[in-house]
Amino acid sequence: MAAATQAMLSVFEPATEEILAEVPEADAEAADAAIARAKAAFPAWRGVSPGDRARLLLRIADAIEGRHEELAQLEARNAGKPIAANARGEISTVVSTFRYYAGAPERLLGDTIPVAGGVDMTFREPLGVVGLIVPWNFPLAITCWKVAPALAAGNTIVLKPAELTPLTALELERIAVGAGLPEGVLNVVVGPGRVVGERMVGHPDVAKIAFTGSTEVGRRIGEMASRSIKRVTLELGGKSASLVFADADLEAAAAAAPLAVFDNAGQDCCARSRILVERSVVDRFLELLEPAVQGLRVGDPLDDETQMGPLITADQRDRVASYVDDESRVAIRGHAPDGPGFWYPPTVLAPVSNDERVAREEIFGPVAAVIPFEDEADAIRIANDTIYGLSGSIWTQNGARALRVARAIETGTLSINSNSSVRVTTPFGGFKQSGIGRELGPHALDHYTELKNVFMATT
Ligand code: NAD
Secondary structure: OOOOOEEEEEEEEEOEEEEEEEEOOOOOOHHHHHHHHHHHHHHHHHHOOOHHHHHHHHHHHHHHHHHHHHHHHHHHHHHHHOHHHHHHHHHHHHHHHHHHHOHHHHHHHHHEEOOOOOEEOOOOOOOOOEEEEEOOOOHHHHHHHHHHHHHOOOOOOOEEEEOOOOHHHHHHHHHHOOOOOOOOOOOOOOOHHHHHHHHHHOOOOOOOEEEEEEEHHHHHHHHHHHOOOOOEEEEOOOOOOOEEOOOOOOOHHHEEEEHHHHHHHHOOOOOOOEEEHHHHHHHHHHHHHHHHHHOOEEEOOOOOOOOOOOOOOOOHHHHOOOOOOOHEEEEOOOOOOOOOOOOOOOEEEEOOOOHHHHOOOOOOOOOOEEEEOOHHHHHHHHHOOOOOOOEEEEEEEHHHHHHHHHHOOOOOOOEEEOOOOOOOOEEEEEEOOHOOEEEOOOOHHHHHEEEEEEEEEEE
């Protein structure tokens, strides 16, 4: 009998529309095989001493650092990320993530709890095989937010990158094995979410799914996982608000606003795509915003000067364009190259009401809506009037107001007079339909371990 032909997946370069690579496409049987390898590798991996596991994570960090520029170039080409503005920084974050979680194996502390008749103690046990499902917008960074704490806690892994951007995850597997990670501990399978992803979610030997992606797919994964009470963490969509009060440093707020939404061409779950501005300063804010948007350098991701690249696919560009049908409300429009590539210019719509589709749905592209508000209570009401709760910003020079508003906004990650969202050392995740659980920081480890309580009688 002739061997079945291996199906191949074409991986594209969004700035050129050319094929960048062809990789073998996994099917459900390949997912089963990867899960079986991870299951077989688990007993030995959980038995590796904490110090040795820590040293291995440091070796992986060093090996990634040694290939930093090559990985940055690959990510820039495959995801259309500006090399200097984004891709190099993301690979540096990957290195930091492994170094940070290298501190974890020796610090997975338990408690002793006073009880009668003996000693009570808790342990943080690894879960077993964990299934990691990753989107295309920050391919290797989001992969490693999951891989590093999962390994640190003693789990083995089946990892499914997005079909559009699997190249750096495949490199990671090779790099990790080269650095000494035992075969079978990290298994990358590239295939369709509906086939490979669902097989992972439904498989009885997978203890947990850590998913980052759309709220729609997250909901489906949550439903499927509930059938076997499988652990899940979900990092989902967002429609984050930046609140600009009249007492803010408007120059600073306007200068920072473009990259808070147009960074990664708006394909960022933390994009501040709703810019809420106190009505009395809307005109002034738009005046200041205009040159900042017009000045954004959109173009070749491999050019060090580029600040914004293309969208990931033609479909994504068409979807984004569908939100901008009324030209009269385009308050500001930046530039984008002509010719091949999935380009869309940075676009600001104003004024927008929070009831409109552009203000309610995650656009995942370079389109921002400026929404006027009347006062502090109105700003909080509008900011919270969304199914999402991932990020947000507050711009004001009144410190008491900043903290009051920060406590009132239903969102997982907020910044005051800044638009930063993610740090390796601090927890990241969503309220409401933006997700369940936290990644990064010390808290991620809670989601890769199960708490065990042991009582030992001493009488
Ligand atoms: P997506 O949900 O379409 O896909 C994400 C991953 O899930 C991919 O690997 C895909 O193959 C897989 N998948 C698809 N259907 C599946 C199924 N039925 N079962 C199992 N797996 C399945 O998302 P995307 O388009 O790749 O990414 C964009 C979305 O990700 C946006 O909504 C964005 O907000 C979100 N996101 C969230 C965060 C966060 O941390 N909260 C970070 C980045 C992106």
